[in-house]
Amino acid sequence: xxxxxxxxxxxxxxxxxxxxxxxxxxxxxxxxxxxxxxxxxxxxxxxxxxxxxxxxxxxxxxxxxxxxxxxxxxxxxxxxxxxxxxxxxxxxxxxxxxxxxxxxxxxxxxxxxxxxxxxxxxxxxxxxxxxxxxxxxxxxxxxxxxxxxxxxxxxxxxxxxxxxxxxxxxxxxxxxxxxxxxxxxxxxxxxxxxxxxxxxxxxxxxxxxxxxxxxxxxxxxxxxxxxxxxxxxxxxxxxxxxxxxxxxxxxxxxxxxxxxxxxxxxxxxxxxxxxxxxxxxxxxxxxxxxxxxxxxxxxxxxxxxxxxxxxxxxxxxxxxxxxxxxxxxxxxxxxxxxxxxxxxxxxxxxxxxxxxxxxxxxxxxxxxxxxxxxxxxxxxxxxx
Ligand code: NAD
Ligand code: ZN
Numbered sequence: 001x002x003x004x005x006x007x008x009x010x011x012x013x014x015x016x017x018x019x020x021x022x023x024x025x026x027x028x029x030x031x032x033x034x035x036x037x038x039x040x041x042x043x044x045x046x047x048x049x050x051x052x053x054x055x056x057x058x059x060x061x062x063x064x065x066x067x068x069x070x071x072x073x074x075x076x077x078x079x080x081x082x083x084x085x086x087x088x089x090x091x092x093x094x095x096x097x098x099x100x101x102x103x104x105x106x107x108x109x110x111x112x113x114x115x116x117x118x119x120x121x122x123x124x125x126x127x128x129x130x131x132x133x134x135x136x137x138x139x140x141x142x143x144x145x146x147x148x149x150x151x152x153x154x155x156x157x158x159x160x161x162x163x164x165x166x167x168x169x170x171x172x173x174x175x176x177x178x179x180x181x182x183x184x185x186x187x188x189x190x191x192x193x194x195x196x197x198x199x200x201x202x203x204x205x206x207x208x209x210x211x212x213x214x215x216x217x218x219x220x221x222x223x224x225x226x227x228x229x230x231x232x233x234x235x236x237x238x239x240x241x242x243x244x245x246x247x248x249x250x251x252x253x254x255x256x257x258x259x260x261x262x263x264x265x266x267x268x269x270x271x272x273x274x275x276x277x278x279x280x281x282x283x284x285x286x287x288x289x290x291x292x293x294x295x296x297x298x299x300x301x302x303x304x305x306x307x308x309x310x311x312x313x314x315x316x317x318x319x320x321x322x323x324x325x326x327x328x329x330x331x332x333x334x335x336x337x338x339x340x341x342x343x344x345x346x347x348x349x350x351x352x353x354x355x356x357x358x359x360x361x362x363x364x365x366x367x368x369x370x371x372x373x374x375x376x377x378x379x380x381x382x383x384x
Contacts, residue, residue, distance in 0.1 A: 018241050216237075
């Protein structure tokens, strides 16, 4: 297929497909590859529906066979939709519509829609096929890949869920044109994280390619110069593809997170603790930005990397509009004792032992799994 990058996942070729202006392609590939179903159900949110739903609807509709139906469901946007309530509402809708096991759910949205629809798909009629059409940068490079599905409860985020793999993941980079700037930065935190543990050349591309990435996302670039726009777009496409390919590789090696997949938590052991105290004012990626810096500082403190790693990481995060320090008000909400206490409930801990991904240098983690780190060392770095 011209101008589409494909990436295998869990040994299935072409499972991930990346490109620009992919709507036509998505509709035809989807109806061709997930074809033994009677119902397709697009689930999206109130933010995305006016932007993209009718186009996708018409295109898919045009490929349907006589006995196939296309339904849609629009949910409120925001994390609150990742709830037991919303899951039940979708299920009741599907049951009212007489959907049975031959139903394919289509998640059109960011990580919220993807996680929720994946979870519904995994339990509806004991499991129906679903596809991911991620619309945020974060969902493209991170949440749509790997089969983790979940909802939140009052006790915390993502505490109830399943592993359930999508049949296809379509990354239409043109969707990023309408994504708010702060959400782009939110996704860039995961991109920077990924290359920091896995790929120095790609990290260097980020260090040098801010303008190209930005103009490719915005789409207008210097319109008089079509060659430049093409170059900028291939640059963004190569970055998203490299990031997605690394996650796909990790998930293929360690689907259920017994070791290697834990590497993707770089920046998240500390970052999640910040998020627990600063959300919703601070976005996930903004907390991870500080988490990345502090976990790199921990790596330096423990003697595993040079201080240059910390400064390059900081510079790169700042370049992509991510915070590199806390404002006074936020600092106030983050007492050392509370942060340490919150870190105790990390799903990744083994008993009391905290496990954190450490860096050896830019582009390489210390080990192929998180490392046991003492509370004393963490406290030292966090109290600086
Ligand atoms: P999100 O899904 O809430 O999307 C952010 C906002 O942007 C929403 O208001 C949405 O309506 C809007 N939006 C999305 N795409 C748009 C577009 N193209 N144009 C304009 N507006 C658009 O946020 P997110 O950051 O994509 O996802 C966060 C969720 O992902 C969290 O619930 C998190 O737990 C989950 N997550 C899951 C995994 C996983 O492995 N399953 C990994 C990381 C994060
Ligand atoms: Zn993350």
